[in-house]
Amino acid sequence: MSTRWTPVHPRMNVMLHGGDYNPDQWLDYPGILDEDDKLMKLARANTMSVNIFGWSALEPEEGVYRFEWLDEVMDRAAARGGHIILATPSGARPAWMSERYPEVLRVGANRVRNLHGLRHNHCYTSPVYREQTQRINRMLAERYCSHPALILWHISNEYGGDCHCELCQEAFRNWLKERYGHSLDKLNHAWWTGFWSHRFNSWSQIESPAPHGESQVHGLNLDWRRFVSDQTIDFYLSEIAPLRELTPDIPVTTNFMGNYPDMRPFTGLNYERFARHVDIVSWDAYPPWHNNWQSTAELARDVAFVNDLYRSLKGGRPFLIMECTPSLVNWHAVNKAKRPGMHKLSSLQSIAHGADSILYFQWRKGRGASEKFHGAVVDHDSRPDTRVFREVAEVGRLLERLAPVTGASVDAKVAILYDWENDWALADAQGFGQDSRRYVRTCQEHYRAFWERHIPVDVITPDQPLDRYALVIAPMLYMVREGFGQRVEDYVRQGGRFVATYATGMVDESDLAYLGGRPGQLREVLGIRAEEIDTLYPEETREVVDADGASYCAYDYCELVHLEGAQALAWYAADLYQGHPAVTEHGYGKGRAYYVAGRHESRYHDAFYGKLIEELGLQPGYPAEAPAGVSIQTRSDGEQTYVFIMNFTESEQIVQLPEGAALTDLETDATLSGSLRLPPYGAVAARV
Structure with a gap:
């Protein structure tokens, strides 16, 4: 897998840097867009993900549309030479829809329909919700299909969860009929329903697992999870149908997740099956750096594992970090800020394992609701001289220097x-x-x-x-x-x-x-x-x-x-x-x-x-001698090899480069040879 991959979009031949941008929350603050333009240039931010939760701003009432704010955001990005990853807004629906079409709201495993609120509180099976999402997605594709800033579609946001309504129950039964060839005998055998006398003699008797019903038939539990994955993917395919029709040259992705803070792959959906239907894999990385239950190096190993998994889902094709935090989150049990140097180090680790982007949640902190204190590039004071903003700008400068690495992959045996x-x-x-x-x-x-x-x-x-x-x-x-x-x-x-x-x-x-x-x-x-x-x-x-x-x-x-x-x-x-x-x-x-x-x-x-x-005869990607806690990773395009040397410890470490060999530091163009001293959380990206 050492050959160069073709970028998923001709203009994605640079490292993408920027993140989740929500100007729809600031429509009553006319100076914010001007301020953001200046700050994006200072931070070397070339890419913004927009409209992720913008439905109520686009369509405040059914059939009443307000695209002007999004037009301005798209045009400003094009004017400064930036890129837009345009999201479909299905991750959260407007209140008018929940009121007018209550069937779009999910029913929990307890068989009680949810009230309006939260995110992904919608039924993937609902014909109404599928119709509504296709309608707004078609309008987005028609309006922006030729826009010079558009490089990628961001489909919904962090798909997850399930619905137990009657529509989903019937869809589940139909899914089971297909899986078992319309044979209840085959289903009963596969689920071993003789246990506790649970044998089914009618498809109508089958329901999804419930806390007050069936939860101990493991075959049922397993098939329900499979169905939820397949139904989520089917909803996603419904979402992208108008985009494939109207913008066939614009690739699509949806942001996968990891389970946090344990840094394991998200287990709610089968991402291996989902990855077959995206053009590029992207995921949201929120490791609990500086925690009190494992060393930084141990956590770095776990993060590396998840990065390697998401790279491998498309046969080694580079992936995107769609979300990370430049400092802290607001939902860990203890929300630690990244220590000086950790943001650059963790960003380089993602790049070293195959990422072609560092994108943040979020660009600017909101003023209210649950994420107003989640880490962001721009704080409530909008200052460019904060520690976090300066470190983001440093990463932005480094990513510009790493443009040649884009498309290169990892050769693993x-x-x-x-x-x-x-x-x-x-x-x-x-x-x-x-x-x-x-x-x-x-x-x-x-x-x-x-x-x-x-x-x-x-x-x-x-x-x-x-x-x-x-x-x-x-x-x-x-x-x-x-x-x-x-x-x-x-x-x-x-x-x-x-x-x-x-x-x-x-x-x-x-x-x-x-x-x-x-x-x-x-x-x-x-x-x-x-x-x-x-x-x-x-x-x-x-x-x-x-x-x-x-x-x-x-x-x-x-x-x-x-x-x-x-x-x-x-x-x-x-x-x-x-x-x-x-x-x-x-x-x-x-x-x-x-x-x-x-x-x-x-x-x-x-x-x-x-x-x-x-x-x-297995060999490291680059044969340097490094102490414990230092990770050395490589990417190659078949002609050029890039080396990433990263110190995941709280003390200075010395790495001995091969005798007679030299590296060129991609950040400074300096020649590196002999002994390389890395400060705590220090990292170097170089070419051989």
Whole structure:
């Protein structure tokens, strides 16, 4: 993936810098637009996302339109040579619509219809809401299709949530009919409805999960989540229909999310499926920097994992940071301001992992309501000499220097598997430790062994190709979907290396337990049979000893496995699994498959993956010597390589560049060689 990508728009060949701009909130303040023009130039802000919640300003009454304010914003952007990412306003509807058409309001899982308010409080199935959104979107496309500032459509905002109204219930039943070939027998088998005598004999008996109804049929819960994802995507496709018709050359995106503050992928929707329908992936990044439960470097690893996931959703194509904060948010439990240098460092980290933008929520703080104290580039005093504004302007200057990096991608030979549906199923499983499943944390722990060695990683889903990678790691793949086992067998047989862990291959895609032994479809390629999983209390550990006699700790989970062609690389030293394999290796065709039968400490992962890295000849993107807490990442366009060296610690660090090699600092044009000193939160972007 080292070839240059074609930009999604011919004018998006620079790093985009700017953010969420809400002039519709300032229509009674005529001097604000003039002030913003001046400040945008000072901040080197070249791109603004507008109209995200502008429906009531565009259409204050049904059929009464006020586009003049948006015309002015678009024209001002064009006059200063700026870009506009124009949003469709469906993320929040005007009050007149809720009053006149109450069916557009969502019904909760408790079957009570919501009142007007909040965001995304609308039914994705409602024909009225679909008609209304298509109408306003068509008007936007007709009015601005040829506008020189328009470079991208921002569809709605942070899609999420579900509706349980009768329209959605009927849509769910129709979705189930398609999935199960109109056969209730197939549905009843897939959901195992003999449990608690829940067998259905009419489609009309099926309802979505409810707190006062059904919530313990895991197949139902899983299919509801799938339906909600598909219905959300279907609504999105309805939204973009007039845009595709009238502006076929303007790409579309919608901003995906991460779960905060845990820095895991957002689990409410299946973004792997959603990404197939956007031209460019974008996401909203709000890491809790300077928190009190992990080091800055540990959080940086977690952020890197999510960045790599969103880059990988389009096969390595660069993505956009659609929202981040230049300082703090207003919704963390503790809202810490970014320390000096952290904004530049965190921005460079996103760029290093494949972003072609740093865009903010928000450009200017609002005066009222829930986000008036959320971080922004421009504070209530409108001063350009604040600490935050100065740091944003510094990032703006740097991004101008990084224009050559746009379109370049990351060449990874290692892949970590993350699966949204597996996350849903594992979270719903009633077993294991209630607080220790931590699927994403487990993926991030395996990812850490490569991030700390500066080895590029893609974070892929089970539906993506495996054969481009030398090593594929699938932690806790509890649910193995039909056909995946065969794909793994083909991959390993042809020479690939595959790593699985405890709790793998326990259920199929309907969340039915595999018969005939775990790990289900992967049993043959792994050469083992898993018998049972023991869950440990938080204070418990078990000793693991490898073939060299080194001792390690396992915690949370230990699995009892039997060899069926594989050989043991490490063994448990005590308890009911004493003498049983803790790690196995199985030669299969030209490749090898490994099974890690417990949640082992980081020291073991370092040793285990260290050997695989050596055997496979995996190399860092750039071979500098760096202390712990410093991350080195690279992007390449196939001809030029760009190196990002980032210090995620609170002390000065020294990085030793390769002997005889030199880098050119992209910010200053200075030549870098020998020892590179990075201050706390210091970072350098350079070309080889």
